[in-house]
Each structure stands twice: as structure tokens, then as C-alpha cells.
Amino acid sequence: MTDSSQHSFLLEVGTEDLPASFVQSAIAQWQRMIPAHLQDHGLGATVNVLGTPRRLVLVLDGLPAQQPDQHSEVKGPAAAIAFKNGEPTKALQGFLRSRQAVLEDIEIRSTEKGDVVFLKQTLRGQATPTLLSEWIPNWISQLEGPRFMRWSDGELRFSRPIRWLVALWDDQVLPVTLESQSVKITSDRQTWGHRVLAADPITLERAQDYGETMAQGYIEVDPEERKAKIIDQVNDRANTVKGYTDITETLLNEVTHLVEWPTAVLGNFEPEFLALPPEVITTVMVTHQRYFPVYGDRAHTKLLPHFITISNGDPQAADIIRQGNERVIRARLADGQFFYQADLAKPLADYGTKLETVTFQDELGSMAAKMARIQALAGAIADHLKLKPKQKNEIQRTAELCKNDLVSQMVGEFPELQGRMGQVYAEKSGESAAVSQGIFDHYLPRHGGDRLPESLTGQVVGLADRLDTLTCLFGLGQIPTGSSDPFALRRAANAVLLILWEARLPLNLHQVLQETSQHFCQTYPKTANPSQLQDQLQDFFGQRLRTLLEEDPTHPIDYDLVNAVLGNSDASATAQVLGDVLDARDRAQFLQRMRQEGSLQPIYATVNRAARLARQGTVERHTLSLEGIAIDKLQEPIEREFYQALQDTLPTVKTAQDQGDYGQIIAVLGALAPIVSRFFDGPESVLVMAPDPVIKANRLGLLSLLRNIGGVLGDFGEIVK
Incomplete structure (x- = not known):
């Protein structure tokens, strides 16, 4: 065996042909798993994971012959519990047994909570080859992938049957065994080259020569x-x-x-x-x-x-x-x-009758029935958006034809072409460019990272299609749970929000969900009740909205700022946010920019102090009116100054809120900050919680209005300082 202080190790797991997706996944899993495992056990090495359709390969270079000693310190029981009359108690003896330690390994130290037993241990490092022999079966069994299989009558599972195992520590075979009932695979130094170009077995002499030797057998392992x-x-x-x-x-x-x-x-x-x-x-x-x-x-x-x-x-x-x-x-x-x-023998419109023969879902009927729902919902969305008559007509025609290509022979043979063939056949049938493009666009995005629809027809019909699917399946109780989402409803809800954001469509999603819930429950009265269905859909969209904001690949929003914008996730807060999802994203991005620029903290201090006291008042959170303030009870000059400042700025706040001019809101809060500071502190300050209930209500009302101005941006109470 080589006497060098650093060693190389080779592991090759030879298999029958693996799926390409598993090879890529397994390489990535070992690249994450093995360096961390080695580091946890005090071993450093250069880790290289390779693979081909017939083998997964691990090459470790720079390994020490011996694992370094591992030093650890563990806190044990309190000294009063560990000893009684100077003798170790059962509690201490049990602690020592669990750590395979003896009494001489402990010491007693003083802490804030009294004297405590501490155990200091040195675990002697083992020979690295011995550790590798123990770890390798676990490294193999911990790989995950779809549709793992068993072979022979053993319980060993892998993506494909394992046929050979190479394990070399420098030039020596390291004993490794994979065993399960009648399946037993033992490591050696024999591998196999290319099936066609080098069919004979290959004997590996040294781990260090692996790549060069395999290349001679027409295997590029990297x-x-x-x-x-x-x-x-x-x-x-x-x-x-x-x-x-x-x-x-x-x-x-x-x-x-x-x-x-x-x-x-x-x-x-x-x-x-x-x-x-x-x-x-x-x-x-x-x-x-x-x-x-x-x-x-x-x-x-x-x-x-x-x-x-x-x-x-x-x-x-x-x-x-x-x-x-x-x-x-x-x-x-x-x-x-x-x-x-x-x-092409007949126009695209003629395919619609065949949709009666295609089942969308057993309880929901045919694809033709879904098409009718899409048309109705697309028309309703067009009305909400106040589109022009020509646009509405194009949207209705797109909705009428958008699924017809599903029953064409081409899409029957090549399902990947749905939408695209509809676009082609629509063009060949003389449909307008807006309709033809919309048929393809309404499927976008088809997967994560896919492009979004550019045509208005595709945007509106795509929204209608997904909202119908979500409403109907939620209405039937097919709600995603955990990681299970067989109908890709999370992706559908994400697409709805992304389309609204990208196209900046001012759609009141809360109102649309209310209408679709009512319509579904009228059509299928035995399935759900409208309010429950609407609440479930709104909660689902609220969750997707939160995820998209926090995980935006280009503009991720901090979780506390998302909480500030979305509220505390109760039904009323979610309904308000879904009423204008464009505004919700704009506010979240604005707050994130403020934080990055360093201008959020001063505003936070002003608004949050007021908000904490305002909770004890009676002014509702979204009120921007001074009507509840008793002017004749404003006793102190600072109160009257605060009131006048609010009276002067509230019209500006309302205009800024309507126009989404968040910078103007910040300017107002900045102008109010010195007055609020004097209201709380210094010679002009007042006692907010005054004995007189009217004066107290006045002062809480002033603070509530300040909180509500900040609330145009978000709930500052959710922001982490």
C-alpha cells in the first residue's frame, strides 16, 4: 500500500443503463452529500463525482490515512442532581453510559444556573479506509429518485440493478459489500468498458489512474x-x-x-x-x-x-x-x-363538436362544458377590465376555439403541440392574428420559467381557463395538500398572478373569485357552499402571492415586508390584497427598495411607535378622516399642530393612494415625524392615555391616523427592526 500521507479513493457503482435524469440527479446529490459528510467527520478531500449511463463514480483525492481525533464537550445534569452525599447518582451514571464515558472524564463548572456537570471527551480517530467501508453502503442507499426497483428476491433498491462494485484505496481493494437476502455484491477492481468498442473487462490497478484507464476502454467518465x-x-x-x-x-x-x-x-x-x-x-x-x-x-x-x-x-x-x-x-x-x-381538410371551428367526446373530469363533464365555462368567464373578466367591444369579440372568439386542436390528429399524436397547432390551424382557417396568437398564448406559462402570454386575448383566456380549473377542482374538494398537487393547481394560481403582474391587468381577483364560487355552487349545488369555496380559493391565492413575492428570482422581498403588505392572513386582509394584486406587489417592491436604500428605518420608528398605542383606540385601520376628532377638546398646542398637519396632508395622502404614488406617502410621513417626536417627547409632550376619556380618544385618534397613513404602504407592526 502507498505510504504517502495523502491518499486517493475510487468508488464505482456499475449498473444496468440508468435513466439520464437519474444520472444527473445522483451526481448532484452526491456532490451535496459527501463533502458535508466528510467534513462532519473531520476529513478533508477533493471530491469529484462523475457518471455515465452505466456507472456512478466517486473520486476522493487528498485523504489522510487516519481520521483526526474528535474533541467534544457535552453539558450534563446539574451537580445537585449528579451527586448525592458526594456519590454519583443514577442520573449521572446513566449520562456517562450513554456517552461511553467514565467519571474521570467530567468536570463541574459554575454557570448562571448553578454548578453543572460537563463531559469532555476525545474520540480517537479511526483508519480512513475503515470509515469508508462503513459509509459507502449508506451513501448508495441514500440516493433518491423516481421508480426505484428491486431485483432478484432481495430488498436492495436502486434506479437500475447494480451489477458490480469497484472500491480502491490507492492500489488496494477496499472491502465493501451490498447485501440483501440473495443479492450480494462485493467490491473488487474489475470494471467494464464500452459495450461495443471495448467489451472485455478492465482491471483497475490504482485509483489515481481511473480516468486514463477508462478512456482506453472508450469510456469518458467526466x-x-x-x-x-x-x-x-x-x-x-x-x-x-x-x-x-x-x-x-x-x-x-x-x-x-x-x-x-x-x-x-x-x-x-x-x-x-x-x-x-x-x-x-x-x-x-x-x-x-x-x-x-x-x-x-x-x-x-x-x-x-x-x-x-x-x-x-x-x-x-x-x-x-x-x-x-x-x-x-x-x-x-x-x-x-x-x-x-x-x-387542414376542415376549419378549426368545426372541431368543436368533438369536444363533447373528451372528458375533462368525471364530475365536471366534457371539455365542451369546460369551453362554455371558459367563454363565460373570459367575457366576465373582459367586462371587469372594461375592454373595448372589438377586444371583447376577439377574446370571445379565442375562448370559443382555444381547445379545439385537442381533438385534431396532430395533437393526438404529438400532445406537446397543443396550442401551437391551434394557432396554425386558426391562421389557415382565416382567423385574425389576435385570435390565432391568443390560442397559443393562453397556455403560457406552461412550466416554471416559461414566458408569459403577450397578447391580450391569450392573457384573458388564459386567466379564465386557470380560474375555472381552480374553482371547479377546489369545489370538488381536490385541494393540494403538502407536496401533493396532481392537478398542478399551485402552478395554475402562480400563472394567474404572474399574468396579472406582467400585463398589469387591474383585475379585482377577490371579486372574480366571489363570482366564480357562486356560479360553481349554483351549477353543482351538492358540492360546496359559495362562502367556504371563496375562502378556500382566497387563502390559496394568498399563499401563492406570499411565495411568489418572497421567492421572486429577480426582486425577492424580505419575509417581514411581505407580511406588512399582505397583513395577518385573515380573510378580510387577504380579500383586500386580492382586490388589487398589482398594488400589493408594487408596495412590497417599494418597501424593499426603501430598506436597501436605508430610508425605511426612520419611517418605521415614527409609525410603529404610534401604531402600538393606536391599537387601544377605536379608529379603524383604513380610515383617513378626521371626523372622529373632537376639535374643542384639543387642549395642548402640540395636539392642535398635529391635527392641523394631518388636516393639511390627508388630501395628499388620498390622492397618492389612488395613484400609487408611494414616494408621496413617505414624504408625508417624513414631514409628520418631527411633530410626532415632539408629541411624545420633550417639553411639549402630552400624556396619550389621559384620564379624560375624550382627550384620550382624541390623542389615540391622531396616532391612529398616522398609523393609517403608514398603512397605505403596509402594516409597520409586521416589520422587523
Whole structure:
């Protein structure tokens, strides 16, 4: 064995072909898990996690031969409990047993709570190879992923059956066993090369030579190296036809984890297929075949009749591989061509009758019934937004056609194209650009990070579609719980809020939810009652609003500022916020900017002091009127000055509130701050809680109005100093 003070360790878990998504996930999990585990046990090392479809690999460099001694100090029982008449009690003896310690390991120290027993221990470090042998089975079993499987009759579970195990400490095999009933896998130094290019087993001599040895067996174990080779080869193949490729991160990651020795192969298809909508061709290539499309321009707008596939086979057989892939894509595109031509035989509007045969949900009926609800709700939203007649007509036509492509042959074969084919077929049927674009846009966003709809028709119909789904499923009791959300209702609610924000649509969501709840309960009277359904929907939207504000990738809002804007989450506070979600986000972002600029703290001090006392008054939180103040009972000069200042500024506050001019609110609070300071402190100060109830009510009223001016921005009582 090597005598060096630093050592290398290699672990290779050999498997049957793993899903590409699991390889990527497992690498990320070990990259998080293993460095932290080593650090917790006093071991430092360079950690490198690698993987291919047939193996997960861990390489540790710079390991010490011995774990350093671990020093710990643990607080035990109070001395009065630990000893009785100078002898250790059962409590102390039990404490020592639990720590495998002896009486000589403790000392008694004085603390604020009296004398306490402390245990100081030194745990002798173990040999690093011994620790690794113990840890490795747990590192493997702690990996998580979907649809893990068992094989043979054992209980060992993994993404795919584990077939071999390599564990090398420098040049020595480290004993590691994975065992479960009849399944027993023992580590050795034998691995396997490329299935086609190097079918014989490979004997690994040293952990330090792993990468070089595997390369000789046509295995590139480093995913980043494979990725770089794929990019270079794809661009090189595209250059041979004067083309450009769109190398998306998603596709690149997937093909990287599908191959062990990548070879890019350029294939061709008949130019006549370019008459198909580009999305049909790219869906066949990318989604179904994992090909890279080739374009004639850098903007990726003009497809060429070529594709590039990443082969895991013999580079010498590239021509055979090309021909096989050409046969596959030719057949797929021919199917698409047939479906496209068949679908164009009649206008998009004629497909609507078939929606009666498509079930949306057992208790809610067909997709045709949903379409009718979407049309009604889209019309109601258009009315709320006070849109022009032409806009309303375009929205109604979009709502009437938006799901018709679901029963087309093309979408039946390629479900990923829903919406896009509706747009194409609408254009071919002579529909307006607004309607055609709206049919596609109403599906946006389709997933996290997707773009939002740009057309008004798509925005309104998309809102109607999602609000109908949310109302109906909540009405049936299908409310997401924990991490379970089978109908993606959280994503739907997020989309509603994001669309309203991005398009700045002044929709009163509270009112719309009230109307949809009432309509649902009238249509399905045995399912829910309107007020309960509305409360559930409002609470759900309030939660999503909070999450979106706190987790905004570009403008995250501190949790206390979100609390200040959203209130204490009771029904009335949530209803008010949902009445104007644009204002809620604007206020949250404004408060966040103030905090970052350092201008929030002075305002906080002024408003919060007043708010604490104002709780004992009777003025409601949203009142901006001096009507409740008894002017003839304003005895002190500072009271009258405070009253006059409020009288002068309240009109400005109301105008600023209507216009969303939050800077003006800050200016008003800034002007009032010196008066409030004198009201509380100094020779002019007054006793707020005066014996005379009228004077007391007056003074609390003045402070309540100051609180309410600050309340235009948010509840300052929720802000953490």
C-alpha cells in the first residue's frame, strides 16, 4: 500500500443503463452529500463525482490515512442532581453510559444556573479506509429518485440493478459489500468498458489512474468532458452543411447522460417535410428522438433538412447509424405530414363538436362544458377590465376555439403541440392574428420559467381557463395538500398572478373569485357552499402571492415586508390584497427598495411607535378622516399642530393612494415625524392615555391616523427592526 500521507479513493457503482435524469440527479446529490459528510467527520478531500449511463463514480483525492481525533464537550445534569452525599447518582451514571464515558472524564463548572456537570471527551480517530467501508453502503442507499426497483428476491433498491462494485484505496481493494437476502455484491477492481468498442473487462490497478484507464476502454467518465465533446462535434457537423444548431441546455444534459463515448452523426431528411410547421419538425427531433435541429441562420428561424444525433456506438459505423436514424425520422415526419394535411381538410371551428367526446373530469363533464365555462368567464373578466367591444369579440372568439386542436390528429399524436397547432390551424382557417396568437398564448406559462402570454386575448383566456380549473377542482374538494398537487393547481394560481403582474391587468381577483364560487355552487349545488369555496380559493391565492413575492428570482422581498403588505392572513386582509394584486406587489417592491436604500428605518420608528398605542383606540385601520376628532377638546398646542398637519396632508395622502404614488406617502410621513417626536417627547409632550376619556380618544385618534397613513404602504407592526 502507498505510504504517502495523502491518499486517493475510487468508488464505482456499475449498473444496468440508468435513466439520464437519474444520472444527473445522483451526481448532484452526491456532490451535496459527501463533502458535508466528510467534513462532519473531520476529513478533508477533493471530491469529484462523475457518471455515465452505466456507472456512478466517486473520486476522493487528498485523504489522510487516519481520521483526526474528535474533541467534544457535552453539558450534563446539574451537580445537585449528579451527586448525592458526594456519590454519583443514577442520573449521572446513566449520562456517562450513554456517552461511553467514565467519571474521570467530567468536570463541574459554575454557570448562571448553578454548578453543572460537563463531559469532555476525545474520540480517537479511526483508519480512513475503515470509515469508508462503513459509509459507502449508506451513501448508495441514500440516493433518491423516481421508480426505484428491486431485483432478484432481495430488498436492495436502486434506479437500475447494480451489477458490480469497484472500491480502491490507492492500489488496494477496499472491502465493501451490498447485501440483501440473495443479492450480494462485493467490491473488487474489475470494471467494464464500452459495450461495443471495448467489451472485455478492465482491471483497475490504482485509483489515481481511473480516468486514463477508462478512456482506453472508450469510456469518458467526466460528464463535463462528454458535454464539451458533444458541443464541439455538433457544431463541427453543422458547419459541414453551413448550418447552425440550437444546443439547449435541457437536450444537451440529456444526451450527455445517455452516452459513454459520444459520436455526433449528421443525418438528412427530404426537403418537402420543411412545409410542415417548424414546431412539428423540432418536436419530432428534440422531444421524441433527442436530435439537434440544424438551421440556416444564427437566429434559428430557418430549418434545414438535416439533424444531428449523438451516437453511443462505433464511430466506424456512423454511416449505418445515420441511415437508421434517417429511416426513423422519415417515418415520424411522414406521419406528421399525413396528420397535418388531414387536419387542414376542415376549419378549426368545426372541431368543436368533438369536444363533447373528451372528458375533462368525471364530475365536471366534457371539455365542451369546460369551453362554455371558459367563454363565460373570459367575457366576465373582459367586462371587469372594461375592454373595448372589438377586444371583447376577439377574446370571445379565442375562448370559443382555444381547445379545439385537442381533438385534431396532430395533437393526438404529438400532445406537446397543443396550442401551437391551434394557432396554425386558426391562421389557415382565416382567423385574425389576435385570435390565432391568443390560442397559443393562453397556455403560457406552461412550466416554471416559461414566458408569459403577450397578447391580450391569450392573457384573458388564459386567466379564465386557470380560474375555472381552480374553482371547479377546489369545489370538488381536490385541494393540494403538502407536496401533493396532481392537478398542478399551485402552478395554475402562480400563472394567474404572474399574468396579472406582467400585463398589469387591474383585475379585482377577490371579486372574480366571489363570482366564480357562486356560479360553481349554483351549477353543482351538492358540492360546496359559495362562502367556504371563496375562502378556500382566497387563502390559496394568498399563499401563492406570499411565495411568489418572497421567492421572486429577480426582486425577492424580505419575509417581514411581505407580511406588512399582505397583513395577518385573515380573510378580510387577504380579500383586500386580492382586490388589487398589482398594488400589493408594487408596495412590497417599494418597501424593499426603501430598506436597501436605508430610508425605511426612520419611517418605521415614527409609525410603529404610534401604531402600538393606536391599537387601544377605536379608529379603524383604513380610515383617513378626521371626523372622529373632537376639535374643542384639543387642549395642548402640540395636539392642535398635529391635527392641523394631518388636516393639511390627508388630501395628499388620498390622492397618492389612488395613484400609487408611494414616494408621496413617505414624504408625508417624513414631514409628520418631527411633530410626532415632539408629541411624545420633550417639553411639549402630552400624556396619550389621559384620564379624560375624550382627550384620550382624541390623542389615540391622531396616532391612529398616522398609523393609517403608514398603512397605505403596509402594516409597520409586521416589520422587523
